[in-house]
Amino acid sequence: MIRIWGRSSSSNVMKVLWLLDELGLDFERIDVGGPFGGTHTPEYLAMNPAGLVPTLEEDAFSLFESNAILRYLGSEYASDSNWYPATSRLRAHTDAWLDLQQTLLTGPLNRVFIGLVRTPSEKRDPAAIAAAALETGRVWTIVEAGLAGCEFLGGAQPSIADVAFGPSLHRWFMLPIDRPELPMLRAWYDRLLTRPAYAKHCAQPLSP
Numbered sequence: 001m002i003r004i005w006g007r008s009s010s011s012n013v014m015k016v017l018w019l020l021d022e023l024g025l026d027f028e029r030i031d032v033g034g035p036f037g038g039t040h041t042p043e044y045l046a047m048n049p050a051g052l053v054p055t056l057e058e059d060a061f062s063l064f065e066s067n068a069i070l071r072y073l074g075s076e077y078a079s080d081s082n083w084y085p086a087t088s089r090l091r092a093h094t095d096a097w098l099d100l101q102q103t104l105l106t107g108p109l110n111r112v113f114i115g116l117v118r119t120p121s122e123k124r125d126p127a128a129i130a131a132a133a134l135e136t137g138r139v140w141t142i143v144e145a146g147l148a149g150c151e152f153l154g155g156a157q158p159s160i161a162d163v164a165f166g167p168s169l170h171r172w173f174m175l176p177i178d179r180p181e182l183p184m185l186r187a188w189y190d191r192l193l194t195r196p197a198y199a200k201h202c203a204q205p206l207s208p
């Protein structure tokens, strides 16, 4: 049985839960992180040395880093499917989007999200939030270009590239900020919202 450690309000946990449901895999989830704590015990750190969520545990195997978990689930349970193509070049393309999500998008989007949703209004720095929103919009412009002529980031079918961005995409459209006009990005978000597993795990009200 697959066990996921991590609170369901974490965008990185959401990705993993969404993919597990898309693949029809049974799993159990244990609340740790945020108000639940529990991520700095010796036992947890042995599975996730960063003391963050999510962590996947399966038999004697454990894995940290959400995108590594997506790759593992794709390789182990959906190899040579649309979710994680086996062909080296297609797979490398999928991996590139996962890396871009972690390296370019997460930082600025977190600054907007934490600034507006998890910071009391009197302590907010509006200039810093606006600058981070602008930077986030630039990254979404790159994704918009990647969607040209495609229904999903990898082509006609969804892949773990879509999954990596999904929770962030919902936050982006829910946040009370100015957004650049990106019609393909909006259509992609609307398309993802029709998927029950995305709606269930990723498209929930933003939680403070």
Ligand SMILES: N[C@@H](CCC(=O)N[C@@H](CS)C(=O)NCC(=O)O)C(=O)O
Binding pocket: 010, 011, 012, 013, 032, 033, 034, 039, 051, 052, 053, 054, 064, 065, 066, 067
């Ligand atoms: N690069 C890591 C980042 C993990 C991360 O930052 N997780 C956040 C939640 S989204 C966390 O653990 N925060 C502390 C906590 O929840 O206690 C990943 O993708 O798994």
